[in-house]
Amino acid sequence: MGKVKVAAFSVSLEGFGAGPNQSLENPLGLRGPELHQWFFPTKVFQSMHAGSEKGTTGIDNDFAARSFENTGAWILGRNMFGPVRGPWLNEDWKGWWGENPPYHVPIFVLTHHARKPLEMAGNSTFYFVTEGIEAALEQARKAANGKDVRIGGGVSTIRQYLQKGLVDELHFAISPVFLGEGENLFAGLNLPKMGFKLVEQKQGEGALHVVLRKG
Amino acid sequence: MGKVKVAAFSVSLEGFGAGPNQSLENPLGLRGPELHQWFFPTKVFQSMHAGSEKGTTGIDNDFAARSFENTGAWILGRNMFGPVRGPWLNEDWKGWWGENPPYHVPIFVLTHHARKPLEMAGNSTFYFVTEGIEAALEQARKAANGKDVRIGGGVSTIRQYLQKGLVDELHFAISPVFLGEGENLFAGLNLPKMGFKLVEQKQGEGALHVVLRKG
Numbered sequence: 001m002g003k004v005k006v007a008a009f010s011v012s013l014e015g016f017g018a019g020p021n022q023s024l025e026n027p028l029g030l031r032g033p034e035l036h037q038w039f040f041p042t043k044v045f046q047s048m049h050a051g052s053e054k055g056t057t058g059i060d061n062d063f064a065a066r067s068f069e070n071t072g073a074w075i076l077g078r079n080m081f082g083p084v085r086g087p088w089l090n091e092d093w094k095g096w097w098g099e100n101p102p103y104h105v106p107i108f109v110l111t112h113h114a115r116k117p118l119e120m121a122g123n124s125t126f127y128f129v130t131e132g133i134e135a136a137l138e139q140a141r142k143a144a145n146g147k148d149v150r151i152g153g154g155v156s157t158i159r160q161y162l163q164k165g166l167v168d169e170l171h172f173a174i175s176p177v178f179l180g181e182g183e184n185l186f187a188g189l190n191l192p193k194m195g196f197k198l199v200e201q202k203q204g205e206g207a208l209h210v211v212l213r214k215g
Numbered sequence: 216m217g218k219v220k221v222a223a224f225s226v227s228l229e230g231f232g233a234g235p236n237q238s239l240e241n242p243l244g245l246r247g248p249e250l251h252q253w254f255f256p257t258k259v260f261q262s263m264h265a266g267s268e269k270g271t272t273g274i275d276n277d278f279a280a281r282s283f284e285n286t287g288a289w290i291l292g293r294n295m296f297g298p299v300r301g302p303w304l305n306e307d308w309k310g311w312w313g314e315n316p317p318y319h320v321p322i323f324v325l326t327h328h329a330r331k332p333l334e335m336a337g338n339s340t341f342y343f344v345t346e347g348i349e350a351a352l353e354q355a356r357k358a359a360n361g362k363d364v365r366i367g368g369g370v371s372t373i374r375q376y377l378q379k380g381l382v383d384e385l386h387f388a389i390s391p392v393f394l395g396e397g398e399n400l401f402a403g404l405n406l407p408k409m410g411f412k413l414v415e416q417k418q419g420e421g422a423l424h425v426v427l428r429k430g
Contacts, residue, residue, distance in 0.1 A: 013389060013425065014230055014401040174228060174389070176416040176425060180405035186229040187402070190395035201391040203418040210228065210391055 038206030072147025253421030287362025
């Protein structure tokens with residue numbers, strides 16, 4: 001069976017995984033993009049989002065590439081899918097990523113409001129799960145068919161899966177930035193007590209990569 | 216006039232500056248020593264505490280050396296001075312550092328309980344200040360005579376000076392470790408809003424060094 005993993009998730013030096021006040025204009029929250037400065041220049045990002053063959057190929061790119069390897073399904077909190085809150089007024093919103101999202105596997109979106117599956121180009125189909133995080137994981141595991149399930153975020157979603165003891169591996173990109181405020185990933189969570197051990201750390205060009213694993 | 220600075224202060228990836236349950240046996244709190252793994256092998260530490268001429272001379276050592284440069288006085292919270300709580304029963308406790316502490320300048324210890332100054336070898340005299348953090352800073356500035364005042368810690372002391380807007384420069388050594396619990400340096404503090412800007416970052420052999428400055 002595949003792992004349940006968090007990968008290439010950026011946090012600030014204070015532990016913030018997103019800035020405050022997420023909106024259509026600021027999908028990552030205020031100053032949120034600063035968390036991802038290590039990722040944007042990589043070849044992985046450039047080929048995925050900028051249609052470019054260029055991009056860096058160093059340590060940051062290696063970790064970015066690894067985060068997509070062997071991933072059979074994703075789980076996203078609803079705010080990762082879009083800025084719409086409350087009931088879906090229509091089906092116009094199709095995610096932040098345009099016609100061909102970078103997933104290419106099934107994506108399970110946690111929401112309190114039912115919506116029928118959304119098929120996008122490149123095998124990225126979004127399924128909207130209203131039965132909670134464990135049901136979403138069950139569906140994602142089935143869809144992943146032996147590959148890993150990647151919890152994409154945001155902070156609240158990752159924290160919920162951690163608190164239930166459902167995550168096997170964590171890779172954080174610690175960005176050299178102080179946001180001042182935002183959503184704290186670590187507050188009140190005792191990762192060592194949950195059984196996580198730091199198994200890898202490597203300084204990339206733009207972030208410090210740390211990998212924790214249970215066991 | 217010299218700066219008021221925090222320097223070479225180690226924090227975990229969650230922002231903990233010390234482990235929990237500080238005691239005579241665990242002056243840095245449980246697992247606290249793991250925060251300082253970058254510092255122990257340096258030539259600065261080795262010559263200061265181990266009477267050795269050996270030690271590393273790389274980036275970590277450079278930052279360790281810088282933290283002592285131009286320092287004219289120190290301020291320490293009482294728990295940095297020792298494990299005794301409440302009134303001083305006697306004057307037997309003379310700090311963690313033996314006969315010749317590594318300061319060699321006046322040290323101002325914040326306490327609620329008066330005690331006469333303690334002169335140690337090598338010009339390290341401890342003054343016990345009962346009138347609060349601002350009085351301690353005033354005395355330390357005077358003693359520093361134009362050089363910097365270094366706030367040594369612990370977490371609570373640094374936070375109090377930050378909250379009063381009295382710190383000019385911060386250098387943290389971000390250690391690649393998750394402590395799980397401890398004293399959080401950053402919780403509820405908005406460093407950018409206080410006017411701090413990240414002016415330097417460098418990955419050392421054992422820690423990520425970040426320097427923030429006001430202005």
